[in-house]
Amino acid sequence: MSNTVLTFKDYKMNNKKIAVLTAYDCSTARLMDEAGVNAILVGDSLGMVVLGYENTLQVTMDDMIHHTRAVARGAKNTLIIGDMPFMSYQTSVYDAVCNAGRLVKEGHANAVKLEGGSVVCPQIKAIVDASIPVMAHIGLTPQSVNAFGGFRVQGKSEEAALKLIDSAKEIEQAGAFAITLECIPAKLAALISQSISIPTIGIGAGNGCDGQVLVYQDMLGMFSGLTPKFVKSYADIGTxxxxxxxxxxxxxxxxxxxxxxxxxxxxxxxxxxxxx
Ligand code: KIV
Ligand code: NA
Structure with missing residues (x-):
């Protein structure tokens, strides 16, 4: 059976864990599809693991459309989530809807993902109103690397933790179908997961999330850059x-x-x- 946003809802209701991986090309997506992954995120991590950039900031809408479309050709049973790149939705609600639309129309995505909490809730609502499912992303949001002053764990202070809990609730209200929680303490991620009715997909956020996502080059030992603590090596394909x-x-x-x-x-x- 094909995976859709309803699968995400159903899994959360029935306490089943959702397995998500990133992919950027057709042949890898086909393998993941055949293995039975629930969703493929065509992440803007593309910029780092495929295109060789230092961070995700230089990734363009055209890059994302090109790779999302390749993934969509390979994965027929999997929900395809296209990541919205830096400056494709921050600028205005109008830009956000247009660019989300491009990821669906030109990239053949089934849903989109964007980074941020309260500040991007108007964008989330407008994209959802255009019938495009949205996954939010809070905690370590890599497009804010310059504002954060580096890649670091988020939500460690009481104030920051409360802000993340509030953001998750606002995001649910705005109509997102799921939230990625990246690099936050496991107990905080578990609390957020219990506080909302949409599924949380964790990366570096512990076992209390409703699902997990990993960048496939990280879990297969194919990326020679820094490997974060939260990555488990499932195979040494690089070697x-x-x-x-x-x-x-x-x-x-x-x-x-x-x-x-x-x-x-x-x-x-x-x-x-x-x-x-
Ligand atoms: O771009 C990406 O791969 C992501 C995941 C790490 C969540 O946003
Ligand atoms: Na991303």
Whole structure:
């Protein structure tokens, strides 16, 4: 059965955990779809893990549409969530609705995600009113890296924790179907999850969330940048890829590849004539 926003609602009601992964291309998305992931987030983490930027700030709407569309081609049973890049929704409610619309119309997303609490609730409401489901994202919101002064755990003081709880409630009121909680203390994330009726999807937010999300290059050991504490390594694909690349290079150099089974034949009589 296909996953939709109703799946998210149903899982929260029935205490079932929601599994989300990021993907940025068709072939990876197909593998995740076949494995049975509930949703794929085409994150603006694209900028870091695929495009090689320092942070997510340089990612454009065109980048997001291009990759969301590729993912949508590969994943047929999975809810596709397109991430709204920096400055595609902060500027105005109008910009937010137009750009969310582009992610659906041109990118073939089923839903969009944007970062922020109270401040972006007018945007969330307007996008939802346009019949586009919205996932919010609070805690460590990477598009605010310059305002935060770096990537750091959020919500540790009483004031900051209260602000996150209030934001989660306002986001639910604004009509979001889910909230990503990134890098906040586990007990605070559990409390937020119990305080609202829409599911929370955690990353670095502990086991009390209603679901989890990970960047796939992180969980497969494919990203050579800094790996955060909250990442679990499920396979060392990076090392396996490097070993395969090394073997290929060696076999090209020593002539072992391609072997006869990798070659196409031609009739002996024809080739004799060609040689003259
Ligand atoms: O861009 C992204 O991959 C994200 C997740 C880490 C939640 O926003
Ligand atoms: Na993101």
């Amino acid at each position: 396996q890829m490097k070993n395969a690349f090394r073997q290929y290079i060696e076999e090209v150099q020593n002539g072992k590849f391609p072997a006869s089974e990798h070659c196409f034949d031609i009739e002996a009589a024809i080739i004799e004539k060609l040689y003259g």
